[in-house]
Amino acid sequence: NAGVTQTPKFRILKIGQSMTLQCAQDMNHNYMYWYRQDPGMGLKLIYYSVGAGITDKGEVPNGYNVSRSTTEDFPLRLELAAPSQTSVYFCASSHDREIEAFFGQGTRLTVV
Amino acid sequence: DAKTTQPPSMDCAEGRAANLPCNHSTISGNEYVYWYRQIHSQGPQYIIHGLKNNETNEMASLIITEDRKSSTLILPHATLRDTAVYYCIVRVRGGGFKTIFGAGTRLFVKA
Numbered sequence: 001n002a003g004v005t006q007t008p009k010f011r012i013l014k015i016g017q018s019m020t021l022q023c024a025q026d027m028n029h030n031y032m033y034w035y036r037q038d039p040g041m042g043l044k045l046i047y048y049s050v051g052a053g054i055t056d057k058g059e060v061p062n063g064y065n066v067s068r069s070t071t072e073d074f075p076l077r078l079e080l081a082a083p084s085q086t087s088v089y090f091c092a093s094s095h096d097r098e099i100e101a102f103f104g105q106g107t108r109l110t111v112v
Numbered sequence: 113d114a115k116t117t118q119p120p121s122m123d124c125a126e127g128r129a130a131n132l133p134c135n136h137s138t139i140s141g142n143e144y145v146y147w148y149r150q151i152h153s154q155g156p157q158y159i160i161h162g163l164k165n166n167e168t169n170e171m172a173s174l175i176i177t178e179d180r181k182s183s184t185l186i187l188p189h190a191t192l193r194d195t196a197v198y199y200c201i202v203r204v205r206g207g208g209f210k211t212i213f214g215a216g217t218r219l220f221v222k223a
Contacts, residue, residue: 004155035213037153040215041215042199042213042214042215042216043156043213044213088153090155090156092155092156100158100161101156101158102158103155103156103157104155105154105155106153106154106155
């Protein structure tokens with residue numbers, strides 16, 4: 001099993017550009033999550049999903065969108081990138097009855 | 113979810129036990145204590161969790177006080193590779209992992 005795979009690992013965006021951060025898991029987990037982590041800070045939940053076709057907002061959803069068309073994939077879309085979105089983004093997944101979450105290795109995004 | 117309080121940083125000598133405290137005085141009866149760690153900006157890694165009994169696995173031990181208002185994560189023989197930020201999280205089991213991570217404790221293991 002590869003676990004949770006995130007792509008790309010690094011990306012530099014210009015202000016106003018858009019991009020999609022990819023996240024895939026091969027553990028057949030129902031729950032998937034997107035977090036962001038600013039330098040020296042803890043993780044903040046952006047969006048989460050409890051299954052294919054179901055998504056909900058976390059603490060900091062503004063400026064982001066998600067979709068969940070399959071169990072495996074949970075892409076995060078940034079529209080009109082802003083410098084405030086410079087951060088490290090982590091995707092995670094868990095079984096719906098368990099709280100042990102598996103995290104990807106992160107995507108480091110810089111908006112200039 | 114109950115709020116947790118952890119010291120911002122701690123030091124530990126290599127080979128010695130590292131004891132990381134966590135206060136969660138507002139914990140409710142159905143909330144579990146979870147510990148994760150994050151090594152050098154990698155994705156967080158699950159360590160251990162418990163409800164009210166002490167727990168041990170291959171990575172660590174978790175000691176929860178009888179009133180459940182605080183807990184301690186113990187790394188029995190800390191190595192340099194255990195240098196990381198350790199997060200204590202309290203939440204209800206089941207329903208998914210929606211908790212917001214706090215700032216955690218930065219553990220420095222020194223040779």
